[in-house]
Amino acid sequence: MLDDSLKSQLAAYLERLREPVQLIATLDEREASAEMRELLQEIAALNPLVEARFDGNDARKPSFQISRKGADMGLRFAAIPMGHEFTSLVLALLQAGGHPPKLEAEVIAQIQALEGDFAFETYMSLTCHNCPDVVQALNLMAVLNPRIRHVAIDGGLFEAEVADRKIMAVPTIFLNGQPFGSGRMEIGEILARIDTGAAARDAAKLAQKDVFDVLIVGGGPAGAAAAVYAARKGIKTGIVAERFGGQTLDTLGIENFISVLETQGPKFAAALEAHARHYDVDIMNGQRVEKLEPALQPGGTSTITLANGAQLRGKTLILSTGARWRNVNVPGEAEYRNKGVAYCPHCDGPLFKGRKVAVIGGGNSGVEAAIDLAGIVEHVSLIEFADALKADAVLVDKLKSLPNVAIHVNAQTTEITGDGQKVTGLRYKDRASGAEHSVELAGVFVQIGLVPNTEWLKGTLELSKYGEIIVDAKGATSLPGIFAAGDATTVPYKQIIIAAGEGAKAALSAFDHLIRHGANG
Structure with missing residues (x-):
């Protein structure tokens, strides 16, 4: 063995x-x-x-x-x-x-x-x-x-x-x-x-914390980089996260982070946390933020409220809340989540061995998922809304070479069907002809991109029409003393290395703000 x-x-x-x-x-x-x-x-x-x-x-x-x-x-x-x-x-x-x-x-x-x-x-x-x-x-x-x-x-x-x-x-x-x-x-x-009794004890402990010079919301690559850069300046730095590591925890392989030839997402996430802890960053993990109250004047403090009721304060804030998988938002998706509707082909693919599945999405993640699943399941139907696959050419060529894959472009998913207990199929419409089609399936894997985790910020600071936090070249938001970085922002190209760089930039901008408006204010 x-x-x-x-x-x-x-x-x-x-x-x-x-x-x-x-x-x-x-x-x-x-x-x-x-x-x-x-x-x-x-x-x-x-x-x-x-x-x-x-x-x-x-x-x-x-x-x-x-x-x-x-x-x-x-x-x-x-x-x-x-x-x-x-x-x-x-x-x-x-x-x-x-x-x-x-x-x-x-x-x-x-x-x-x-x-x-x-x-x-x-x-x-x-x-x-x-x-x-x-x-x-x-x-x-x-x-x-x-x-x-x-x-x-x-x-x-x-x-x-x-x-x-x-x-x-x-x-x-x-x-x-x-x-x-x-x-x-x-x-x-x-x-x-x-x-x-854990939530009440946790809230009481958090409520006793002093004001942070830099308080970071979100523990992905952007938040971790911001924490390291801020803490190295010798200022009081805290990071509150629902899941330290963010999306990297759900990433199987990372092969494009410069100087790291190959690693796995959970290992990378653990390294992010270890690096932040090395600089005595106050890490408050397993906490969801629900509300932001910005400082009333430059040099004042902003307050965030957690789901357990505790409040934390910072002289500056860095918002790095990341993003999550986008839903198709069709009938049957919510009803059959974890009952045939899945978002991780590496995790759930083996459960569909020898059966028929669909992948919704023709970008890199969707095509990679279809390729992986084709080696496990009986047949894969790939459903793409646009009139052509958007994935890299090398991936598309590999997908087209597989005998047990059917590619449907210009196809709009209209419903995921089931028998009340599990998925039984998928319906889609041909956007060119208008014809309706049904496919019998055991599982549907959704791979259509990301949506920013910013709902809790609506009405507080300026967001784009896609819900992204609008930032300038220095990571500043529409509110003084509040910065943002990573996949939750308008910065293009949602990549780990870009998020990390933007996090470092936001931390330097926050430090500059503290210098100009009084680090002890």
Whole structure:
């Protein structure tokens, strides 16, 4: 199962174990069970503190529990955790073996203090780059609190469960047998939902913070760059974000950030956060901003109000709220989201293996999605509103070479149809002839660009007709002392490297504003 390179890396990691760990497997006659046995035996052979047993009695076969010897930790994989989940396996081994997690002491205490019984089940796929965050968060919670149990389930190994529970997107999480959530979730988001007093405690703590010299809203590349540039000036810098990393968390591969030949989105996002923390930036993650009250005069303070009611103040603000996937806004899209309507082909594509799907959108993201899906599904229909595909020529040529892809241009999606539980098809109109067409499908992947996260700013500062924050050459908005950067603004070309540059520019402009209007005002 493991090549020599992986064995060498894993052996080095296992040197960090402090206490003995047991791998307790429940197997059956399937080939996957043989593979799981081989994997666990190879892991156990790498370190004497790891023991592999094959006398488990779990209902799911194959599966294995990871537990500190003498304990009964509720951490289980109903999967052979390779691919994107190999890191989840390594972390689970280390944490079960007493290696301290990289988590704030107050969050650890919050998890350990949770009362009640929490049985989590996460359905994931090994090709999903959003799934590991959820799996790793819940695994760690199971290590820290004996009343929390978690099993990570590979949907490809347990197809009957996936069909019975009507799961058509990953990650999908159940708590105590009931739907809990879907999509990427970090440990703070999970805690906020199960710890009923967390929001009030969080709000009270945030409300006590002093005025920031530079307060940044949004934690993507623009916000992170702004934070680093501001903090390096020696001024009090804070960054409040709903998800630190922004869109990069949902990006599989990054190959065009100059000097970084190739990386993955979540890894890039972690590097952004680490860089900001290096300069003692006050990072307030998992917080949604709902209101802006600008300063009444130059040198005054602006106030933002969070969803939990807390207010934060800054002598200058930098708005870098980014953007999100644009919806088609046709009947059936909202009703069948995560029931056949999906936005991440890498995450959810394997759930449609051997079936027919559509991709809406003929730009680079849409064509790349169609190419990826064509290697998994039976057939792909690509639907493009314009009269030609807008993707790069090399991608279009690749797409046209695939035998199981049909391209429909000048096609307006009019409805996504379903049977009340899942997607069954799509309707589109030929914009040239007016003819209506129906396509039978199991899934629809929407890839039609981005919409800025600026709804909360309407009526406060000047926005373009597309909802983008209008900025000048220095990143200044229509309000003094308030700057903006990244995909939420009118700056063209929504690229990571451009967002980062604009964030740095906005921070320098904010610093200049503080100098001119009094840094201590």
